[in-house]
Amino acid sequence: MTRLLLLILGLSPVVSAQYLPSGSTPPTPNREFRAAWVATVHNIDWPSRPGLSAERQKLELTNLLDLAAKTGLNALIFQVRPEGDAVYESSLEPSSYWVSGKMGRSPGYDPLLFAVNEAHLRGLELHAWFNPFRARATRETSAAPNHLSRTNPEWMLPSGSQIWANPGIRGVQERAIAVMRDVLSRYDVDGIHMDDYFYPYPKKVGGRMVPQFDDSTTYRAYQKSGGRLNVEDWRRSEIDGFMQRLYGTLKQIRPTVKFGVSPFGIWRPGHPSSIEADLDAYLHISADSRKWLQEGWVDYFTPQLYWRIGDRPHSFSTLTHWWAEQNTKGRHLWPGIASSRIESEDDPGRPASEIGKQIGVTREQATGQVHWSFKAIAQDRDGLRAVLANAYAVPAIPPASPWLAQGPAPTAPSFSVQVLPDGRASLRFDRAPSGVRWRLIQLREKEKSPWTSLRPMIASYAEVNLKTAPFEIAVRLIDAAGRMSPPTVLSRQ
Numbered sequence: 001m002t003r004l005l006l007l008i009l010g011l012s013p014v015v016s017a018q019y020l021p022s023g024s025t026p027p028t029p030n031r032e033f034r035a036a037w038v039a040t041v042h043n044i045d046w047p048s049r050p051g052l053s054a055e056r057q058k059l060e061l062t063n064l065l066d067l068a069a070k071t072g073l074n075a076l077i078f079q080v081r082p083e084g085d086a087v088y089e090s091s092l093e094p095s096s097y098w099v100s101g102k103m104g105r106s107p108g109y110d111p112l113l114f115a116v117n118e119a120h121l122r123g124l125e126l127h128a129w130f131n132p133f134r135a136r137a138t139r140e141t142s143a144a145p146n147h148l149s150r151t152n153p154e155w156m157l158p159s160g161s162q163i164w165a166n167p168g169i170r171g172v173q174e175r176a177i178a179v180m181r182d183v184l185s186r187y188d189v190d191g192i193h194m195d196d197y198f199y200p201y202p203k204k205v206g207g208r209m210v211p212q213f214d215d216s217t218t219y220r221a222y223q224k225s226g227g228r229l230n231v232e233d234w235r236r237s238e239i240d241g242f243m244q245r246l247y248g249t250l251k252q253i254r255p256t257v258k259f260g261v262s263p264f265g266i267w268r269p270g271h272p273s274s275i276e277a278d279l280d281a282y283l284h285i286s287a288d289s290r291k292w293l294q295e296g297w298v299d300y301f302t303p304q305l306y307w308r309i310g311d312r313p314h315s316f317s318t319l320t321h322w323w324a325e326q327n328t329k330g331r332h333l334w335p336g337i338a339s340s341r342i343e344s345e346d347d348p349g350r351p352a353s354e355i356g357k358q359i360g361v362t363r364e365q366a367t368g369q370v371h372w373s374f375k376a377i378a379q380d381r382d383g384l385r386a387v388l389a390n391a392y393a394v395p396a397i398p399p400a401s402p403w404l405a406q407g408p409a410p411t412a413p414s415f416s417v418q419v420l421p422d423g424r425a426s427l428r429f430d431r432a433p434s435g436v437r438w439r440l441i442q443l444r445e446k447e448k449s450p451w452t453s454l455r456p457m458i459a460s461y462a463e464v465n466l467k468t469a470p471f472e473i474a475v476r477l478i479d480a481a482g483r484m485s486p487p488t489v490l491s492r493q
Contacts, residue, residue, distance in 0.1 A: 018419050020491060021490060024491065026489065030395065031396055033300070035334070036068065037079070037372050038077065040096060041131075052101075053108070054107055064374065067378060071385060078119075078128060081129075081131055082096060082131055082137055083137045084134070092178065097141050123454075123455025123456040124455075125191065128184075132167075132173075134165075135148060135155075137162055159212045164199075164200050167199055180249075181249055181253060189257070193259075196263045198285050202279070209284055246259075258299040263281060264285070265314070267281065277314060293329070294326060299332060303323055304336040316358050332368065332399060336371075339376035356391050400483050405483060411477075412485050413485060417490050423468070427464045436479050438478040439456065440457075459477065471492050476488075
């Protein structure tokens with residue numbers, strides 16, 4: 001957000017206290033969710049290959065986080081359960097092959113703990129991303145003895161080259177909920193995220209979409225127990241029930257955590273009328289995503305709108321507008337943008353400028369966007385970083401989620417400033433009140449200078465040393481629901 005460096009230091013000698021309360025009012029910070037997915041499956045984004053040393057993995061991840069902050073992002077969605085495994089220390093599921101090089105073998109550190117801590121040091125939110133039902137992304141690697149495909153083979157649902165855990169089995173659903181509950185209980189993540197994989201995607205054969213799985217045994221068991229729904233309605237009811245129970249479980253553990261889902265971008269063909277698609281996500285993968293949004297079972301909704309603005313059968317702008325109309329509970333709408341389709345086989349002619357235009361569209365009808373995936377930013381496809389530098393030139397913090405608020409909003413904080421012998425300012429804070437998650441510091445170098453914002457810092461820090469001693473310093477508190485306090489402003493005398 002600024003080139004001024006934040007140094008988290010211990011107590012230092014001081015010259016004198018030269019800052020007093022000021023009547024200035026700094027500008028209210030902009031609000032926008034600016035994120036990217038970081039996929040671990042198939043080493044799409046991180047790490048660069050399985051089995052690297054812990055030191056190399058950490059270096060790659062810190063470089064990724066540095067670039068995310070430099071690009072102007074304020075959040076990352078980090079994949080921690082690609083295929084019934086764990087990119088973190090877990091007693092429930094084996095360590096991921098994509099990290100350690102062998103499923104079940106420890107990488108020598110806790111990747112999620114490291115990612116959370118390092119992201120927060122850079123003022124980035126870190127959302128843990130789970131695949132609830134994909135059990136194996138490939139059959140070319142071996143499953144660990146404690147992998148669910150080995151412990152519960154009766155749950156498995158083969159689908160092409162992959163294997164699913166059958167979403168229609170209640171034990172499968174409860175296992176996924178237990179895994180997410182475990183992570184939320186032990187890690188300081190800012191959000192829990194799921195993508196578009198519910199029932200397996202069909203395959204187009206002879207002009208029609210053909211299912212790639214057989215769950216007839218599970219459905220017959222449902223019928224024998226007295227169930228009366230047809231198979232399509234039954235599958236949807238299982239997914240709906242899972243979503244509702246998951247949301248309630250997460251809120252019991254931490255009411256302020258954000259839960260988000262990123263479904264296929266088209267709810268159903270013909271909605272709105274100009275939209276066409278071979279896939280009917282409602283029918284083929286049993287994802288009634290509009291219902292989840294309208295029932296309030298999500299805090300943010302990230303439909304994967306991976307098409308161009310001018311692609312009339314599935315126009316990015318048309319779909320963004322339609323989803324905004326469906327958002328009757330006022331949850332966050334943060335569309336997924338296919339930055340990785342720049343210079344890709346899927347869309348070889350897509351320019352980076354399309355991404356800038358799509359960000360502009362989201363600003364008319366939504367409050368953020370998520371880039372699929374970080375790799376496109378890392379590779380700077382077609383000059384994407386310059387496009388994002390322009391789009392994200394004005395810093396922003398994530399939008400507030402008032403429906404998650406607990407207790408009163410934060411009040412203006414107390415802090416002091418002392419000037420060190422080398423001319424830098426040292427900021428010292430009182431202990432943050434319960435529920436406060438971040439501090440936001442704004443600076444004005446000279447009396448007539450514009451205000452600038454530093455990246456948010458975790459509220460537990462007691463002292464921060466700035467690179468200079470600016471004319472004015474403002475500090476605000478932000479709670480876990482994103483509510484922001486009025487500023488306290490001190491001016492150098």
